[in-house]
Amino acid sequence: MQRIGVFVCWCGTNIAGTVDVKRVAEALKNEPGVVYSDNYQYMCSQAGQDMIKNAIHEYKLTGVVVCSCSPRMHETTFRKTAAAAGLNPYMVEIANIREQCSWVHKDMEAGTEKAIILGRAAIAKLNLNTPLTAGETPVTKRALVIGGGIAGIQTALDIADAGFKVDIVEKKPTIGGKMAQLDKTFPTLDCAACILTPKMVDVGQHENIRIFSYSEVTDVKGFVGNFDVTIKRKARFVKEDVCTGCGLCMEKCPMKKVPNEFNLGLDNRTAIYIPFAQAVPKVATIDPNYCIMKKTGKCGLCSTVCTVGAIDYNQQDEIIEEKYGAIVVATGFNPISMDKFDEYAYSQSKDVVTSLEFERLMNAAGPTQGTLLRPSDGKHPHTLVFVQCVGSRCEACAEKGKEYCSKICCMYTAKHAMLVRDKYPDTEVYVFYIDVRTPGKNFDEFYRRAVEEYGVHYIKGMVGKVAPEGDKLMVQASDLLDNKQLHIAADMVILAAAIEPDESARSLATMLTASMDTNDFFTEAHPKLRPVESPTAGIYLSGACQGPKDIPDTVAQAGAAASKVIGLLVKDKLTGNPCVAESNELMCNGCSACEKVCPYGAITYVDKEFRMPDRTTRVRRVAQVNPAVCQGCGACTVACPSGAMDLKGFATSQIMAEVDAICK
Amino acid sequence: MQRITREMLTSKAISLLNDGTVSAVLGWREGEFSYDLTPSLFYTAEDIEQNFVFNDFCGANFSKYLVTKTLGIEGKILAFLKPCDTYSFNQLLTEHRIDRSKVYVVGISCDGMADISKIRAITGDGISSISCEPDGLKVQTIYDDEPKTVSYEDAMAERCICCKSKKHVCYDELIGEEGEENPDCNRFGKVAELEAMTPDERFAFWRGELSRCIRCNACRDVCPACTCEKCVFNNPNSGAENKAPATSFEEQMFHIIRAFHVAGRCTDCGECSRVCPQHIPLHLLNRKFIKDINTFYGEYQAGKEVGSRAPLVDYTTGDLEPGQVFEREGM
Structure with missing residues (x-):
């Protein structure tokens, strides 16, 4: 029988505001195995932890239940506390009476009752706990960066500079991503290529970086510190190591x-x-x-x-298998398709373009060598209408567009408007907006320059319709501040299309078992405190794959992701999770169901001799779990028809005890 | 009437025994009644000549017997497997439950087996003997002077009427003609009817059926997918152990837990319903799973290929999301 101590935390008023903590402590005193039960304002404080330690000694506790916040917050804290007092850290159970109780209830009576039930469940489980010891796994000191845009480039450079090997997988024939397609960058108006290409060259020349361009990740196995990744290098029909790029x-x-x-x-x-x-x-x-x-x-x-003989028409796709300790996702974004926005006549007129297309039209390396010409007839446009929020900030119920703000459009539109007015003072430039959002260093000043110094006409209101008429685009719009309808005969219309995650993101997330939000942006482990980590250990997020971002934010996040990766790769060993699966060989019937579902390849089968009840010996095929590889996901315990597989620390009997305690 | 005759099988069995290919023969022996045949091992030619039976009541699926019978025996066992049995046999090979080298499989073609309860429904109780004649089954009851004739069509078991395949998916040697798979067998017709019910109606249907369960465990004991070293229902630590139902809830859970345990592994052999003394249509639970697996993950037939990965224990990135299951219409 366990000797259990129960410690109920007030968390100030976070818990005590809706849960009668004294009553909880009192009620849990009578549960089986409980020899001590008390409450305290802040259990995680030094004084609170000392209280736990003293109780462990004084009452010879064999297990501790802390009724407090989510185990994600303080389970580690209390495990350390217990360990310091000589208890096995896995003899600590947390009853989450904050996130799952006090924060979701308003009624003291209901909250208190539920807290007692949650405490009772934790006690019921703890009664079946056994001490566990964690093993260690080695770390592969190489990182994989998926995506070779500015996010991936920056992350790779930072990791490589710290002395670790990095591979970049880029699905296009070259790295550079969207930034390589941009003309100038806000708010300083330096040329995108001028600041990006030196970094691309650094990547290309870095001794620690390998670039797998024109390649895709096709399979990911393993876990933090030990990922096995399959990369498909698509045949480019040119020998990469021979081609000199002469053109x-x-x-x-x-x-x-x-x-x-x-x-x-x-x-x-x-x-x-x-x-x-x-x-x-x-x-x-x-x-x-x-x-x-x-x-x-x-x-x-x-x-x-070809003077060097680099062409190979018979080249085949090449499959590479490589081990990595950490994986950084930097898959970036794309502008959304304009198919559903017929009101802007995108499909009807070549002179209606997206902002990214406009970047190319303004760029010296673009189709017009940097001279702004209308795509339809190559004439110089005089009246330009910019439409903001095309597909951004749409109603949740709308069938087209996205609910979120794409974040970068206000600034690049101000940039475009300013550049057009600067280069071609004979133009009239109109910008239609819902709001102008400029929260960034020197951003608002930049926008005001466009309005005040460059005379861009900013009009609060949305464009209702664009209709091609002759060689003009008739723009119908409303001016909400002057409360009037506007009709503008424009030469070009530029649509600030919303951005969305790259289409490869979802299948990649599935491979990585990394979670995504409803818009297919990767989810961070904590929106404030762990913004560059995926909830899946060993997976990190860099750039717009996590949410719309401009270049400064992307580079900042890329560096942050790199520092997290470096923090992982400097370790020689990772302390494993002792809550791993275990096979009861006496019950195992060797059917291989567990082996098939194991995502980590932790289960193998051996033929083993057994003494049977009738005193004969029989060779039976039984499952064995490699505890260093098992991640404790529990898939095998569900697949096993005979219940021979069980998870240490989360045994079926423990879960059932919790359920029984709750349903009692 | 089976086109395969007893003599075809006995002569094959005796010759294989005599030339040493096999050391035992798994066949059918008469039980208490002529229609109540029991699978049994034969070790000698004499025993085979005297006691081996083959007729329209040889419905039993032999594959499961091989799990235990192949242990501790020298040489091979000859097993006569009907097409449906070969699926179960393959599934057991997939699960490493039978050593293939210990079995000599003779595939026998099958024309559909008779169901004694269907005969009883026609002739009434008190059947004392049945003989299989070319023009039908001659059924003698203790209440009638003359035997009644029941046509093979009327007597055919439901699982044979919607037979999924007449093709052997595994054999060393074949007796009779090799058949074809029958994708148009409409074996999910009844499942579709149940799906069309309201949840309340469906619950009432199953409560009615399952309330008859006497927890004899026959369904589990005969099931070729139930070959665990220790069944959860026999394991005091599983939390599901119980020899007899203590509440009406329990027998329902027993069958549902069992259906979940065999999901993706059940070959739809129909033995569970055949042996149920209470005539509970247990195979419908399994067929529901099979139908769902086919709908969600594409056609899959357990046992069709040795080593195939059932969709439930195989993960592909194209697998449907749980939300899609939730959003589907019907049950």
């Missing part, structure tokens, strides 16, 4: 009508291509959907002109 093949390629995705389809590229001049790695890639040789087997021009 001769691009000049000669006869297939010149391939929509150029780097310029968002605003111009064309060749079937063999290097996305842009500063690409890293600077290696050509053959697009098999357009390559004449790949499609008809007749051409081979690039192969003929």
